[in-house]
Amino acid sequence: MDNNHENIKRRTDEDGVIFMSIKNEQTEALQESKDEDINILAIESSCDETAAAVVRNGREVLSNIISSQIALHTVYGGVVPEIASRKHVEKINVCVRAALSEAGLSLDDIDAIAVTYGPGLVGALLVGVSEAKALSFATGKPLVGVHHIEGHICANYIEYKELEPPFMCLVASGGHSHLVYVKDYGEYDIIGQTRDDAAGEAFDKVARAIGLGYPGGPKVDKAAREGNPDAIAFPRAKTSEKSYDFSFSGLKSAVLNYLNQAEMKGEEINKNDVAASFQKAVVDVLTEHTMEAAEEYNCKKVAIAGGVASNTALRERLEAECEKRGMTFYRPAPVLCTDNAAMIGAAGYYEYLKGNRAGMDLNAVPNLPLGDRERRYHGRSSN
Amino acid sequence: MKIISLDTSGLVCTVAVTEDDRLLSEFSIQHKITHSELLLPMMEQIKERLSLDLNTVDAIAVSAGPGSFTGLRIGVATAKGLCLALNKPLIAVPTLDALAYNLYGNENIICPMMDARRSQVYTGIYTFVPEKESEDQHEVFYKMKTLMPQAAMSVAEIADRLNKIGKRAVLLGDGIPVYRDKLDDLLKVDYILAPPLANRQRAAALSVLAAEYFRKGKLADTDSFAPEYLRASQAEREAKEKKARTVKIREMSAEDITESAALEAASLGKEAWTEKQLLEACTRDDTVYIVAEKAGRVAGLCGVRNISGEGDVTNVSVSAELRNTGIGYMMLTELLKKAEGIGCRDFTLEVREQNQPARKLYEKLGFVNEGIRPNFYDDPDDNAVIYWKRNTND
Numbered sequence: 001m002d003n004n005h006e007n008i009k010r011r012t013d014e015d016g017v018i019f020m021s022i023k024n025e026q027t028e029a030l031q032e033s034k035d036e037d038i039n040i041l042a043i044e045s046s047c048d049e050t051a052a053a054v055v056r057n058g059r060e061v062l063s064n065i066i067s068s069q070i071a072l073h074t075v076y077g078g079v080v081p082e083i084a085s086r087k088h089v090e091k092i093n094v095c096v097r098a099a100l101s102e103a104g105l106s107l108d109d110i111d112a113i114a115v116t117y118g119p120g121l122v123g124a125l126l127v128g129v130s131e132a133k134a135l136s137f138a139t140g141k142p143l144v145g146v147h148h149i150e151g152h153i154c155a156n157y158i159e160y161k162e163l164e165p166p167f168m169c170l171v172a173s174g175g176h177s178h179l180v181y182v183k184d185y186g187e188y189d190i191i192g193q194t195r196d197d198a199a200g201e202a203f204d205k206v207a208r209a210i211g212l213g214y215p216g217g218p219k220v221d222k223a224a225r226e227g228n229p230d231a232i233a234f235p236r237a238k239t240s241e242k243s244y245d246f247s248f249s250g251l252k253s254a255v256l257n258y259l260n261q262a263e264m265k266g267e268e269i270n271k272n273d274v275a276a277s278f279q280k281a282v283v284d285v286l287t288e289h290t291m292e293a294a295e296e297y298n299c300k301k302v303a304i305a306g307g308v309a310s311n312t313a314l315r316e317r318l319e320a321e322c323e324k325r326g327m328t329f330y331r332p333a334p335v336l337c338t339d340n341a342a343m344i345g346a347a348g349y350y351e352y353l354k355g356n357r358a359g360m361d362l363n364a365v366p367n368l369p370l371g372d373r374e375r376r377y378h379g380r381s382s383n
Numbered sequence: 384m385k386i387i388s389l390d391t392s393g394l395v396c397t398v399a400v401t402e403d404d405r406l407l408s409e410f411s412i413q414h415k416i417t418h419s420e421l422l423l424p425m426m427e428q429i430k431e432r433l434s435l436d437l438n439t440v441d442a443i444a445v446s447a448g449p450g451s452f453t454g455l456r457i458g459v460a461t462a463k464g465l466c467l468a469l470n471k472p473l474i475a476v477p478t479l480d481a482l483a484y485n486l487y488g489n490e491n492i493i494c495p496m497m498d499a500r501r502s503q504v505y506t507g508i509y510t511f512v513p514e515k516e517s518e519d520q521h522e523v524f525y526k527m528k529t530l531m532p533q534a535a536m537s538v539a540e541i542a543d544r545l546n547k548i549g550k551r552a553v554l555l556g557d558g559i560p561v562y563r564d565k566l567d568d569l570l571k572v573d574y575i576l577a578p579p580l581a582n583r584q585r586a587a588a589l590s591v592l593a594a595e596y597f598r599k600g601k602l603a604d605t606d607s608f609a610p611e612y613l614r615a616s617q618a619e620r621e622a623k624e625k626k627a628r629t630v631k632i633r634e635m636s637a638e639d640i641t642e643s644a645a646l647e648a649a650s651l652g653k654e655a656w657t658e659k660q661l662l663e664a665c666t667r668d669d670t671v672y673i674v675a676e677k678a679g680r681v682a683g684l685c686g687v688r689n690i691s692g693e694g695d696v697t698n699v700s701v702s703a704e705l706r707n708t709g710i711g712y713m714m715l716t717e718l719l720k721k722a723e724g725i726g727c728r729d730f731t732l733e734v735r736e737q738n739q740p741a742r743k744l745y746e747k748l749g750f751v752n753e754g755i756r757p758n759f760y761d762d763p764d765d766n767a768v769i770y771w772k773r774n775t776n777d
Contacts, residue, residue, distance in 0.1 A: 024408065083618060086616070089460050123456065126460070133461065134460070137427065137465070138464070138468035359419040364580075
């Protein structure tokens with residue numbers, strides 16, 4: 001079912017950082033540039049990937065460069081902010097230069113510079129923000145600040161040229177779980193969000209508890225394929241009858257309790273069954289809320305975004321549920337679900353069209369709320 | 384030559400534009416607002432006031448560290464972005480060098496200190512030496528001389544170093560107000576506190592030094608450059624300590640000989656001792672041999688032989704994968720302690736001049752370089768550095 005048509009050029013640097021240049025069929029068959037085209041140079045550095053991309057008219061990816069540090073953080077069992085920030089500053093120019101050259105463009109051909117300024121790790125965000133501001137200052141090209149989650153949602157515009165708002169979008173990643181009603185380009189209503197752990201966080205914690213290691217998402221996904229999803233009855237947390245909010249910390253505790261009890265009784269645990277049963281509990285809740293929300297808002301279109309959107313069980317389940325209800329299901333290719341700059345270029349394009357511009361005082365805002373225009377360009381963070 | 388210089392390594396956000404021997408603009412703010420919000424707006428102001436065409440700039444200079452980790456990255460990422468967009472070279476000037484340059488022409492000892500937290504400072508020791516191009520000229524130039532390159536160390540250690548130099552020192556930097564009382568207790572030399580016009584980072588001073596770098600062709604790589612933090616991240620420090628903790632330091636026994644000899648052979652090549660030599664050495668009364676055991680294997684060894692009160696340190700080796708994890712330091716500390724028990728008062732050893740990690744370790748343990756034995760080693764040819772750690776007063 002997956003649209004895995006990318007062609008990824010990959011090399012590992014001496015410091016263990018993986019450098020990727022992602023091309024897809026569409027990039028290969030690009031048309032000549034026209035004067036009215038809007039080319040956005042986008043930069044993303046909110047967590048542990050340094051990324052730069054050039055996106056034309058919000059939907060065509062001319063280049064998509066990701067420098068992934070995941071191997072450096074694996075030994076620590078999670079992302080170490082200081083290490084991530086140090087790598088960003090080392091890799092940022094390499095990524096920007098590669099994005100321009102792969103796109104076959106120079107900075108003169110760029111119409112605006114878009115950058116993620118929140119939410120995320122403040123030290124990490126600041127590297128991308130500082131670079132983008134310097135590029136904007138030196139070239140006189142306008143600067144556009146982009147919300148990281150809005151970027152994830154806009155990955156769908158890249159994958160599906162025909163997709164237009166409104167639609168319902170489930171955003172699930174290591175740091176976020178949101179149910180977002182996309183009213184129009186750049187207009188988002190959060191109708192549900194996590195009250196405690198993000199979905200991806202729960203995956204990481206459970207993966208660590210059953211000894212699968214970091215990163216938890218893909219490892220649980222893989223183990224679950226070998227396990228029985230109905231082996232253990234983990235709870236499905238309902239925050240209240242009317243709310244679309246999520247809560248995953250209860251589920252995480254239930255898994256930890258189960259493991260403790262098994263250990264005390266001296267019972268052998270089946271890791272694959274635990275992974276499959278846990279994953280099913282997460283998928284059930286995410287799917288149920290998304291479907292109820294789509295029905296209530298009368299959406300015929302349902303999309304997913306964020307790192308957890310690569311989870312195969314979630315993709316299959318949502319696909320099936322949408323089909324049952326006659327809805328169209330949109331899911332970006334896994335490479336567009338991870339943190340990347342192409343999605344920031346897509347979101348930045350629509351911000352650019354609306355005339356939103358950031359000033360040279362743009363700061364990183366680690367807890368930037370989704371769709372909050374007031375704070376957008378006047379956020380404060382500590383550094 | 385026109386240079387834009389910026390420094391966000393400390394509490395001050397400072398930007399300057401210099402052209403040859405003119406300072407066109409300098410803008411510094413030391414206030415609560417974050418550097419991220421200040422730096423580019425300040426540059427915008429300067430650009431507007433000077434009607435500056437950025438394409439006429441020859442280079443971008445930045446404070447290369449140490450300093451606030453986040454502050455350094457704001458400065459360096461900005462400088463790299465400017466270099467990329469304008470296609471100009473990057474000049475990276477060590478933070479403490481630039482700070483000391485504020486006091487150009489001062490023939491006292493210059494000691495800038497930045498607060499590095501945990502009772503430490505980022506510091507260096509400098510002075511200015513007058514020079515003339517020829518004897519019949521009256522114009523004198525000052526050359527900045529580095530007496531101690533920038534490093535992270537405790538306040539007590541830098542005070543000790545200044546006391547050893549024994550000359551009047553000028554102190555500056557944001558570490559001074561933090562450790563003023565402590566310094567006053569520790570310093571045995573007279574000191575001067577630099578006035579506010581010179582006691583914090585100033586981009587103008589950075590720019591003058593940067594111009595010198597530029598003339599000498601000392602340019603940084605605009606793509607790969609990263610700040611010099613002088614300190615690993617907390618997570619890395621903790622991981623290193625944890626790794627070192629799993630190591631057991633104990634005396635060598637006959638059962639360790641085979642593994643020890645193999646380790647020697649792997650790390651010392653043809654200078655390595657044989658099993659027989661090692662066995663003979665470690666069973667004598669006038670020697671102490673120590674091994675570091677990790678996961679049941681010998682991961683490091685070292686020995687000492689007492690020759691009429693002088694401890695001759697030999698056979699220091701650590702397995703390749705565990706170098707730079709603090710094992711050498713732990714083994715040698717234990718060795719010197721045990722050696723005192725068999726009557727060693729002073730210690731000496733020889734090391735290849737090119738073996739910088741080992742030399743750093745010995746210096747950290749208090750060994751002092753007392754001379755060179757030229758061409759002592761071969762394959763590859765190298766001098767031997769003779770180190771002494773003297774505990775007796777001659």
